[in-house]
Structures are given as C-alpha cells and as structure tokens.
Amino acid sequence: MTELIRLHDIGKQYQMGGEIIAALDGINLTIQRNEYMAFIGSSGSGKSTMMNILGCLDTPSRGSYSLNGRNVASMSQAELAQTRNREIGFIFQSFNLLPRATALQNVMQPLIYRGIRPAERERRARQVLARVGLENRVDHLPNQLSGGQRQRVAIARALCGEPSILLADEPTGNLDSTTAADIMSLFDTLHSEGQTIIVVTHEPDIANHCQRTVRLSDGRVLTDTNTASTTALSPTEEIVRG
Numbered sequence: 001m002t003e004l005i006r007l008h009d010i011g012k013q014y015q016m017g018g019e020i021i022a023a024l025d026g027i028n029l030t031i032q033r034n035e036y037m038a039f040i041g042s043s044g045s046g047k048s049t050m051m052n053i054l055g056c057l058d059t060p061s062r063g064s065y066s067l068n069g070r071n072v073a074s075m076s077q078a079e080l081a082q083t084r085n086r087e088i089g090f091i092f093q094s095f096n097l098l099p100r101a102t103a104l105q106n107v108m109q110p111l112i113y114r115g116i117r118p119a120e121r122e123r124r125a126r127q128v129l130a131r132v133g134l135e136n137r138v139d140h141l142p143n144q145l146s147g148g149q150r151q152r153v154a155i156a157r158a159l160c161g162e163p164s165i166l167l168a169d170e171p172t173g174n175l176d177s178t179t180a181a182d183i184m185s186l187f188d189t190l191h192s193e194g195q196t197i198i199v200v201t202h203e204p205d206i207a208n209h210c211q212r213t214v215r216l217s218d219g220r221v222l223t224d225t226n227t228a229s230t231t232a233l234s235p236t237e238e239i240v241r242g
C-alpha cells in the first residue's frame, strides 16, 4: 500500500466572540491508498472539520497536511482549486445537486473546469451514471428522483473525475435504512475496485462496512481501530495509536 494522506499535529481553532474553540487539536494520521475508513464521534467532536480539511475546503490553523506527497499548505488558491477538482470527490448528507440541472448535467459539471470537450464529458458522465445504476434516469431533475437516486447522482458526480479520495460526510443521514444499505454496498464495490473512501457517520452499521474506524473526541483521536479482518468489534481488538 502507498501513503496517500499524512496529517501531522493538525489543529483547527475557531474564534467566536471572546471564546476560542479547538475543533481539532493535534491530529496525527496516515491514510493509505485504497483504505476504507470511517470517522465516528459525538456531535461537535470535529468530524466535519476534519473532512473539510482533508477535502481542501478549509485550511488548518496549525500542523501539516500532505496529500499525494504534496504539502497542501504551500499550494496557491489556484492549485488548491485544482486539487479539489482532481483529487477529491465530495459527497454530502444533503446531496448538494444543482436543482435545475439534470442528473447528466450535474455529473458532467466538475469536468467543465478541466477543459474536457462536451462530447467526452457526456460520454464519461453516462458511463459513471450507469456504474451507479442510473442509466435510465439521466434526464431527470433532482426533484424527480428518490433520495437514494439523488445520492447516487452525487456519487456519480464525485466519481466522474476519477478522484484519489472519496470523502462522504454522513452520506446516508437523509436515507431510510434499506436505501442506506444500498449506498453502502455501492461504496463496498467502489472500494473493492481500488477507490480510497473516507466516511463520516453516526451509525455503527455504516462504520461496520469500513476497515478502519477512527473515533474523534473533542478534536482528538480517541481510538483508531483496524477492522479489516473482522466483522464484529471487540474491545481487545482496538488499537489505540499515538
């Protein structure tokens, strides 16, 4: 396995009036290519802050973040935008689709910024929509799709640019349990095909799909558990890493 992400002493502080909130406080993590990992932890523990930093949507207050061997802190705004577009596929709880654009147009959108010609954009988008099982829904608008189908469109959009990492913040939070299970089996397939996937979840059932679970508490790593070879977690299998 090769290293994809290295976080060293990452901290993120927010100033709210007179109060300083440490959303992240000294995170050290290494993530390999093709890992399938979950961040869990109570509300406010720093999960979304972590994902925003990993996705280059936000910058840390301290520490260093290396992605694919490149130091993110030293990137210009243009390089950051390009990194987001090429390396990161983001999936959100609320899907974040363009409401007036069809499934096909939503999926093609990230490719516009890459200077790929329209015919090629469409070919790739149709291919990836077929991969998520939506080949017969390409011309539907988001409000003509079910929640699970909307999330599949969002996954297709995230995948269309062949990102190094898929980052999903509570991807099944708005879905019923059956649809959530379908989305997670799609992630399982993508992982088996080589995709690196990082998921934030509140639900143990969702985290159980992943091979590694990192629990955050007050912006710190509380436990880092390898579940690759087991289905059930027992406390003795928990490896607490530094």
Ligand SMILES: Nc1ncnc2c1ncn2[C@@H]1O[C@H](COP(=O)(O)OP(=O)(O)OP(=O)(O)O)[C@@H](O)[C@H]1O
Pocket: 014, 015, 016, 021, 022, 023, 041, 042, 043, 044, 045, 046, 047, 048, 049, 050
């Ligand atoms: N933009 C912001 N300004 C000020 N404080 C913030 C900001 N974003 C997050 N925080 C604070 O940082 C802490 C971590 O927030 P974060 O959103 O990462 O938590 P979370 O683990 O994703 O929670 P949840 O499970 O509820 O989504 C919280 O205390 C939150 O109030």
Ligand SMILES: [Mg+2]
Pocket: 047, 048, 049
């Ligand atoms: Mg959150």
